[in-house]
Amino acid sequence: MPLNLLPEQSRWSVGALLHLLVLATSFSGAAPVRAQASGEVEFTRGVGYAQTPGQGARILGKGLTFKEGDTLSTAEGSTAIVRMQDGTRMTLRPGTDLVVQRYQYREGASDNSMVMQLFSGGLRAITGLIAKGSPDAAKLQTKTATIGIRGTDFDARICQRDCAGEAAKVSEAARSNAVQASAKLVATQGEIMAVDGAGARRRLVDGGSIYPGETVETGAAARGVLAFRDDSRLTLGAATRFRVDTFVFDEKNPSDGRFLVSLLRGSARALTGLISKANNRNVGFTTATATIGIRGTGLDIECGDSCSFFTWLGTIEVTPTGSFGTAGQTALQVLSAGQGLFVSSTGMRALSAPIPAMENLPRPDTVPVDSKQLFSSAALPVDEQGLYVFVRDGHIEVTTSSETLHLGKGETGFAGDTGRTVRPLQIPLFLDFDRTPKPDSTNPMLQTVLNETVSRPANQCR
Numbered sequence: 008m009p010l011n012l013l014p015e016q017s018r019w020s021v022g023a024l025l026h027l028l029v030l031a032t033s034f035s036g037a038a039p040v041r042a043q044a045s046g047e048v049e050f051t052r053g054v055g056y057a058q059t060p061g062q063g064a065r066i067l068g069k070g071l072t073f074k075e076g077d078t079l080s081t082a083e084g085s086t087a088i089v090r091m092q093d094g095t096r097m098t099l100r101p102g103t104d105l106v107v108q109r110y111q112y113r114e115g116a117s118d119n120s121m122v123m124q125l126f127s128g129g130l131r132a133i134t135g136l137i138a139k140g141s142p143d144a145a146k147l148q149t150k151t152a153t154i155g156i157r158g159t160d161f162d163a164r165i166c167q168r169d170c171a172g173e174a175a176k177v178s179e180a181a182r183s184n185a186v187q188a189s190a191k192l193v194a195t196q197g198e199i200m201a202v203d204g205a206g207a208r209r210r211l212v213d214g215g216s217i218y219p220g221e222t223v224e225t226g227a228a229a230r231g232v233l234a235f236r237d238d239s240r241l242t243l244g245a246a247t248r249f250r251v252d253t254f255v256f257d258e259k260n261p262s263d264g265r266f267l268v269s270l271l272r273g274s275a276r277a278l279t280g281l282i283s284k285a286n287n288r289n290v291g292f293t294t295a296t297a298t299i300g301i302r303g304t305g306l307d308i309e310c311g312d313s314c315s316f317f318t319w320l321g322t323i324e325v326t327p328t329g330s331f332g333t334a335g336q337t338a339l340q341v342l343s344a345g346q347g348l349f350v351s352s353t354g355m356r357a358l359s360a361p362i363p364a365m366e367n368l369p370r371p372d373t374v375p376v377d378s379k380q381l382f383s384s385a386a387l388p389v390d391e392q393g394l395y396v397f398v399r400d401g402h403i404e405v406t407t408s409s410e411t412l413h414l415g416k417g418e419t420g421f422a423g424d425t426g427r428t429v430r431p432l433q434i435p436l437f438l439d440f441d442r443t444p445k446p447d448s449t450n451p452m453l454q455t456v457l458n459e460t461v462s463r464p465a466n467q468c469r
Contacts, residue, residue: 046091053085094135096446103128129164152422159401188216189254197229214413238280240371247273300324317347
């Protein structure tokens with residue numbers, strides 16, 4: 008637990024605090040405990056300390072190592088950048104109290120884990136190999152909520168009255184806290200990956216975000232449901248590759264939206280949403296053997312070298328893309344509910360029954376989806392006290408005693424003491440314009456000094 012002196016340290020001079028720490032270390036009498044280091048300090052400015060339970064406090068300084076069980080603290084006006092053994096880097100904000108509750112890391116091991124406890128203040132973090140290796144291996148616990156870290160770049164801050172005061176000093180207008188993801192994944196089973204346009208791969212779990220241009224790949228025994236922002240739903244079967252080619256949606260102007268996707272391989276059950284209802288000409292599915300136009304519908308698709316289509320709600324238009332050699336076979340085919348079509352590179356034929364491979368794959372309209380936790384925003388008072396999280400990249404899961412909020416790239420979330428979670432309508436100014444250096448800053452001292460110079464009133468003495 009944090010030292011009782013922490014709430015008072017903002018009233019002490021640097022010299023007084025250093026003297027106290029030296030005395031605490033001198034009279035501690037406890038023999039040093041040798042344990043594997045969890046990380047070390049890379050940069051400090053101001054006063055901070057590390058303390059092992061039962062031992063004296065150690066002054067934070069470049070090169071100081073710390074281990075599992077240690078408390079890391081910074082005084083008001085002070086910061087520290089630390090690096091963990093797995094490559095995780097964190098900037099501890101002023102007035103922070105962080106406990107390394109559990110830290111286990113061995114290169115290549117399957118049981119690596121990291122649990123931090125944040126009691127006050129906040130941090131800016133870029134996670135390393137532990138969070139990237141397993142979706143449940145890295146957590147940050149607070150009194151209000153637990154942050155599940157899925158391999159990400161994020162800020163977390165516990166606000167009392169200080170945050171509103173910082174926001175009041177920012178003259179810029181607040182940005183909208185809009186969800187940038189096209190869809191988020193729910194009801195996952197097995198291993199599911201997302202591949203971006205540059206070929207980078209990341210593991211997806213419930214709440215994971217999908218962006219335009221990305222391909223979703225499911226494992227041999229995997230499946231999951233993609234919930235899109237326009238209420239479209241797609242259940243992806245095993246061994247499937249599915250790409251979001253274009254997704255544009257504004258709930259105030261759904262007729263201007265575009266929903267263009269491709270099933271590259273595998274199986275999918277789809278239910279179209281608000282874009283289709285407002286302007287079905289802007290919705291389309293592409294496969295290896297045909298393109299599908301939507302008239303507001305539910306359909307099944309299975310594709311390998313050939314493709315099968317079956318409609319269970321509404322109407323679809325199937326246009327084969329192959330050259331079949333038989334007059335009329337490349338013409339558009341209209342399928343109503345209960346009708347299907349098989350299309351290969353050499354021909355096509357009608358299907359009178361549902362596709363057998365879909366029997367064990369749930370229709371997306373039967374899978375519960377909590378759109379509030381995935382996409383919705385709500386007004387939040389600027390002085391609301393609690394835990395704030397801002398995600399620069401990756402996926403964060405904020406879990407309280409009663410709710411779970413999933414945050415993707417560019418999103419901010421809040422968790423209150425009552426267990427309520429909210430995605431604020433706007434990104435809080437104290438997060439968006441945080442002057443604390445990020446942990447990957449090339450020159451944190453220079454950045455800190457420049458930030459202080461910029462923020463100092465013109466009439467303040469230097």
